[in-house]
Amino acid sequence: MAVKTLIEGVREALDEEMARDERVWVLGEDVGRKGGVFLATEGLQEKYGPSRVLDTPLAESCIVGVAIGSALNGMIPVAEIQFADFIHPAFDQIVSEAARIRYRSNGSFSCPIVVRAPFGGGVHGGLYHSQSVEAFYAHVPGLKVVIPSTPADAKGLLKAAIRDPDPVMFFEHKKTYRLVRGEVPEDGDHLVPLGRAAIRRQGTSLTCIAWGLMTHHCLEAADQVAAEGIEAEVIDLRSLRPLDRDAILDSVRKTARALIVYEDNLTGGFGAEVAALIASDGFEYLDAPILRVAGPDVPAMPFNKPQEDAFMPGPDKIAAAMRKLAAY
Amino acid sequence: MAAPAEAGLSREEGLRLHRWMCATKALDDRMHILVRQGRAPFVGSARGHEGIQVTAAAVLEEQDWLVLHYRGLGSAVARGLTAREWMLAVFARAADPLSGGRNIPGGCFAHPRLRIAPTCQVVATWIPKAAGIAYAARWRRDGSVVMCTFGDGATSKGDFHEGLNFAAVHRLPVVFVCENNRYAISVPLELQAGNPCLAERAAGYGMAGVVVDGTDVPACHRELRAAVARARAGDGPTLVEARIWRINSHTSEDDQSRYRSQEEIEEARRHDPVACFERWLADRGWLEPAEAEQVHRELEAEAAEAADWAERQPEPRLQDLEAHLFA
Numbered sequence: 001m002a003v004k005t006l007i008e009g010v011r012e013a014l015d016e017e018m019a020r021d022e023r024v025w026v027l028g029e030d031v032g033r034k035g036g037v038f039l040a041t042e043g044l045q046e047k048y049g050p051s052r053v054l055d056t057p058l059a060e061s062c063i064v065g066v067a068i069g070s071a072l073n074g075m076i077p078v079a080e081i082q083f084a085d086f087i088h089p090a091f092d093q094i095v096s097e098a099a100r101i102r103y104r105s106n107g108s109f110s111c112p113i114v115v116r117a118p119f120g121g122g123v124h125g126g127l128y129h130s131q132s133v134e135a136f137y138a139h140v141p142g143l144k145v146v147i148p149s150t151p152a153d154a155k156g157l158l159k160a161a162i163r164d165p166d167p168v169m170f171f172e173h174k175k176t177y178r179l180v181r182g183e184v185p186e187d188g189d190h191l192v193p194l195g196r197a198a199i200r201r202q203g204t205s206l207t208c209i210a211w212g213l214m215t216h217h218c219l220e221a222a223d224q225v226a227a228e229g230i231e232a233e234v235i236d237l238r239s240l241r242p243l244d245r246d247a248i249l250d251s252v253r254k255t256a257r258a259l260i261v262y263e264d265n266l267t268g269g270f271g272a273e274v275a276a277l278i279a280s281d282g283f284e285y286l287d288a289p290i291l292r293v294a295g296p297d298v299p300a301m302p303f304n305k306p307q308e309d310a311f312m313p314g315p316d317k318i319a320a321a322m323r324k325l326a327a328y
Numbered sequence: 329m330a331a332p333a334e335a336g337l338s339r340e341e342g343l344r345l346h347r348w349m350c351a352t353k354a355l356d357d358r359m360h361i362l363v364r365q366g367r368a369p370f371v372g373s374a375r376g377h378e379g380i381q382v383t384a385a386a387v388l389e390e391q392d393w394l395v396l397h398y399r400g401l402g403s404a405v406a407r408g409l410t411a412r413e414w415m416l417a418v419f420a421r422a423a424d425p426l427s428g429g430r431n432i433p434g435g436c437f438a439h440p441r442l443r444i445a446p447t448c449q450v451v452a453t454w455i456p457k458a459a460g461i462a463y464a465a466r467w468r469r470d471g472s473v474v475m476c477t478f479g480d481g482a483t484s485k486g487d488f489h490e491g492l493n494f495a496a497v498h499r500l501p502v503v504f505v506c507e508n509n510r511y512a513i514s515v516p517l518e519l520q521a522g523n524p525c526l527a528e529r530a531a532g533y534g535m536a537g538v539v540v541d542g543t544d545v546p547a548c549h550r551e552l553r554a555a556v557a558r559a560r561a562g563d564g565p566t567l568v569e570a571r572i573w574r575i576n577s578h579t580s581e582d583d584q585s586r587y588r589s590q591e592e593i594e595e596a597r598r599h600d601p602v603a604c605f606e607r608w609l610a611d612r613g614w615l616e617p618a619e620a621e622q623v624h625r626e627l628e629a630e631a632a633e634a635a636d637w638a639e640r641q642p643e644p645r646l647q648d649l650e651a652h653l654f655a
C-alpha cells in the first residue's frame with residue numbers, strides 16, 4: 001500500500017467512482033480547470049470531460065439545488081462547497097430539500113447526493129475559512145454526516161458516501177489535507193461503512209471521543225499523558241450521523257470516564273449530543289463527570305496567530321483535561 | 329366556425345383543456361366546502377390559475393418533467409392526477425400518492441409515475457432543482473424537457489436568480505413559468521419588484537422572455553408550446569410570465585378583504601380563465617353554454633364522490649412516523 005495524503009485519498013475516491021459509474025459527476029466552484037482550490041479534483045476534468053466535472057457559477061444554493069435535481073433524474077452528484085464557511089446559502093437546499101425528499105414523498109423519491117466541504121481551522125484562515133459546521137447538519141434527520149481523519153478513511157468513506165442511496169454531508173478538515181499521511185488501499189472496492197467509529201488508540205483510564213483533526217490532537221495528548229501512567233482510549237467517530245452509539249458506550253463501560261473533544265463552539269456543538277448519550281445510557285458506568293474540550297463561544301477562529309492558537313483545542317489543553325479526568 | 333389554425337388549438341385539444349380546468353375548479357370548490365364543513369383542515373386555491381396551469385402540463389410529452397408551484401393543482405390534474413388521488417392528499421390518508429399524508433395537499437407535489445418531481449414548500453427552492461433535472465436530461469440525451477412553475481413572489485428569491493442563471497449558462501431544456509397573480513399572500517407586485525414586467529428579466533440572463541395573458545388559454549397554449557419546442561430543439565430556456573388574477577384568498581387561512589378592495593376582488597372574478605375560455609369555445613361553436621354546464625356538473629359530482637371515498641380510506645399508521653427516512 002502506498003503512503004498518501006488525505007487529499008489524495010479524496011481524489012482517488014472521486015476518480016475511482018467516476019471511472020466505475022458514469023452517472024457520478026462533480027460540480028462546484030473551480031473544480032474543473034483548476035482542479036479545486038485544494039486540488040481535490042485535480043485532473044478529473046481532463047479525464048471525464050467538462051459535463052461531468054463542472055465549474056459552476058458562484059452560487060451555493062444553485063450548486064446543491066442543481067445536484068438534487070440531477071439526482072432525481074438519475075445522476076449521482078458530488079457537490080463541492082469550496083469552504084464550509086460558504087455553505088450557509090445552501091442550508092435551505094440541504095435541509096428543506098435533500099434531507100426530506102425521501103420522507104416527504106413517502107419513499108417514492110430519493111436523493112443520492114454527496115456534499116463535500118473543507119472545514120476547520122488552524123490554517124490562518126481567519127473568520128471565514130476556519131468554521132466547523134457539522135453540528136448544523138448532524139441535527140437534521142434524513143442526512144448522514146461524515147468526517148474522515150485518515151487518508152484511508154477519506155477514500156473509503158467517500159466511496160461509501162457516493163454509493164449511499166441518501167444524502168451525505170462529507171466534511172474534510174482542511175488542516176489534515178496534507179498534514180496527515182497514511183497508507184491507502186489501492187483496492188477499488190475499499191469501502192469504509194458509514195456509521196461506524198474507529199478506535200485509534202486502546203486505553204483503560206479514560207475514553208476520548210473526537211472526529212477530524214481533533215482525533216490527531218487527542219492522540220498527541222494521549223502520548224503526553226501516557227508517560228504519567230494515564231492510558232487514554234481514543235475513538236474517532238468518523239460518522240456523526242448515523243452515530244456509533246455502541247462504540248462510545250462500550251468504551252465508557254470499560255474506562256468509566258469520558259472526554260469529548262471538538263473544534264466547533266462549545267455550546268450546542270455535536271459533543272453535547274455525545275455527552276447526553278453517555279449521561280442517559282452510560283450513567284451507571286461513570287466514575288467522573290463527562291468533560292468537553294471545545295472551541296470557545298466566539299463566532300470563529302481569528303486570523304491573529306496567538307488568538308487562533310487560543311481558540312484551537314490543542315494537545316496541551318486536551319492533555320490537561322485528561323489529567324483532570326483521570327484524577328477522579 | 330373560426331379557423332383553428334389561428335390559435336393552433338384544435339377543437340379536441342380545446343375541449344380537453346376545458347375539461348381539465350373544470351376538474352381543477354371542481355376539486356377546488358369541493359375543498360372549500362370540505363373546509364367549511366370542518367371535514368378538511370385547509371385549502372390553497374388555484375382559482376384564477378387554471379388556464380396557464382393546465383396548458384403547462386398539456387404541452388408536455390410523457391417523458392418530460394413537471395416541477396410544480398404548490399398552487400399548481402391544474403398542472404397536476406392535466407398531467408393525470410385523479411380526483412381520488414387528490415382527495416387522499418386533502419384528507420392526509422395513507423394512500424395519498426403525493427406524500428402519504430405527510431404534507432399539506434399541494435405542499436409537495438411528488439408523483440414518480442406522472443414525472444412530477446418532489447418540491448418543498450420553501451418558495452423558489454425548486455427552481456435550481458428544475459435546472460438540475462434539465463442538466464441531467466441533457467446529459468442523458470433523453471430529449472426530455474422540464475416545466476417549472478412558481479408565483480410572482482418566488483421571483484424575489486435568490487433561488488430564482490440562481491436557477492435561471494444556471495439554466496441560461498448551459499442553455500438547458502427548461503421552461504420557467506411565473507404564474508403572476510400580482511400577490512404574494514398580501515404583498516402586491518409593486519412591493520415585490522421594481523420592474524413590474526418580470527419577463528424582462530429573461531434578457532438579463534440571456535434567455536427568451538415572454539409575457540402572456542394567463543386568462544387567455546389559446547395564447548398560453550401557443551406560447552408554452554413554442555417555449556417547449558425551443559427547449560427541445562436545444563435553443564435554451566424561456567421565462568414565461570403569465571398574468572392572471574387570484575380569485576380567492578391566498579389560502580383558507582387568509583382573508584383577502586383585509587388587503588384588497590371589494591372592487592378589485594370583483595374585478596378578479598371577471599378574469600376567471602374558465603369563463604373566459606368557455607366564451608372563446610362558444611364563439612367557435614365548439615361548446616355551448618349548456619354543454620359546459622354539463623361538464624361542470626359531471627366533474628363536481630366526481631369531486632364530491634372522490635372526497636367521500638377518500639375520507640373513508642385508512643389513515644397512515646402511527647408506527648410509520650419514522651418510515652422512509654433512509655433507504
Ligand SMILES: Cc1ncc(C[n+]2csc(CCOP(=O)(O)OP(=O)(O)O)c2C)c(N)n1
Pocket residue numbers: 399449450451478479480481482483507509511512513578
Ligand atoms: C421562503 C418562503 N418564505 C415565506 C413563505 C410563506 N409563504 C407561503 S406562500 C407565500 C406567498 C408566495 O407568493 P407567490 O410566489 O407569488 O405565489 P402565490 O401564492 O401568489 O401563487 C408566502 C410568503 C414560504 N412558503 N417560503
